[in-house]
Amino acid sequence: MDNRGGRRAARVVLLVGIALGIGNLLYILLASRGYLAIDYVVYHLAGDVALDGGNFYTAVPDGLADYFHYVYPPITVLAFVPLSLIGWKIGFAIHTLLTVVAGLAGAWLLVRYIERVGEEPLPWLDRSLIGAFVVASVHSMPSLVFGQLNHHLVAALALGFVALDRDREILAGSAFGLAAFVKVFPAAVGVWLLRRRAWRAIAAAVGTAVVGFGLGLLVFGIDLSIAYVEHAILPRFSPEGFAGGLAPEATYLTIRRPISILLPNVDPTFYGLLALVVLAPPVAYLYRTIEDREDRLVSIMGTLVAILVFFPSFPIYVVILFFPLIPLLYLLESGRPRQLLVAGTLIASVAIRWDDIEVLLSAANLSTSVLADVLQPAFTVATPGLVGVLLILAGCLVHRRQKYGPQFFMR
Secondary structure (H helix, E strand, C coil), X not given: CCCHHHHHHHHHHHHHHHHHHHHHHHHHHHHCHHHCCCCHHHHHXXXXXXXXXXXXXXXXXXXXXXXXXXXXXXXXXXXXXXXXXXXXXXXXXXXXXXXXXXXXXXXXXXXXHHHHHHCCCCCHHHHHHHHHHHHHCCCCHHHHHHCXXXXXXXXXXXXXXXXXXXXXXXXXXXXXXXXXXXXCHHHHHHHHHHHHCCHHHHHHHHHHHHHHHHHHHHHHHHHHHHHHHHHHHHHHHCCHHHCCCCCCCCCCECCHHHHHHHCCCCCHHHHHHHHHHHXXXXXXXXXCCCCCHHHHXXXXXXXXXXXXXXXXXCHHHHHHHHHHHHHHHHHCCCCHHHHHHHHHHHHHCCCCCHHHHHHHHHHCCCCXXXXXXXXXXXXXXXXXXXXXXXXXXXXXXXXXXXXXXXXXXXX
């Protein structure tokens, strides 16, 4: 399915993402060292508080804002208890090593999938680029530096989709269930499982989550389970930040940004419903058929893009697109859909907001220029990350239209 030009384009995309990831690391080390391990110290403190029998959902490390507290289900804190017995720096080093291992595991799954579908082994250059991109690209590096868990999320989602492709539904459902149990929003992958009629996978996913919550109740009791809902779940669905239009400097990557800017007087409670109205038709179009593997890949991509931009997501969650994004970069035939996919991935790699542009314009004495007047509304309505992700979705839609014709949706 691939050709030399397609492979070169994939390599360019991966190299750009890796280079920007390294740039992100250097920036943090040289100019923003306060962000180093900023999330890990929360997990470290949570493990320490759990050992003392306290409420780790209200524990905030010294010097950090109140919203820097533990946000995962109660039972997961046991993973950080051993690390809390040692200094946080050594704990962070161990955590980082395990994160890299998780990222490489996810990359290995992606490489094996591409090689199996493409029916030929990838050169070591491509294998290395995929591994480096998953571990340290501009989308992954912040999670690595902050001490986040998103590399584990990539591995779990990749395992789920690869296992489902091989009809191993129990394994797939367990992987999806674990991802959803920890991060919550991946539970929306259940929509894809329903389309696949993967009933055993759905049962395994639900069972995994039920067991996880049951263990949390058994070990920590009802009070901490309620605290998890109050301090971690409910705030994620608060629409207050979108009232009157999302602020230009807000980091969210979501379709609710342009909706809130274009409809500032609408009750922000309805922005979620409007986002659903915008995203449901393209996903339904991609769901019309999943007859072959290519159909399934673009349908999965549509599902994950919709999940990413429906919720008030942060740019670090672009990593959930790695499967099927990286396989599509290698396997999708040349043409307009592939061009949109490549362009969208490159643009999504530009992690910049209006406040960053303001600093650059000020340094160049262009704060009151025509350029500033053009860029401010553009960056207020949509960030490059959002534009890039929507271009990726557009590539999937164009591919489907070219493959089945313009009357496909009406059939």
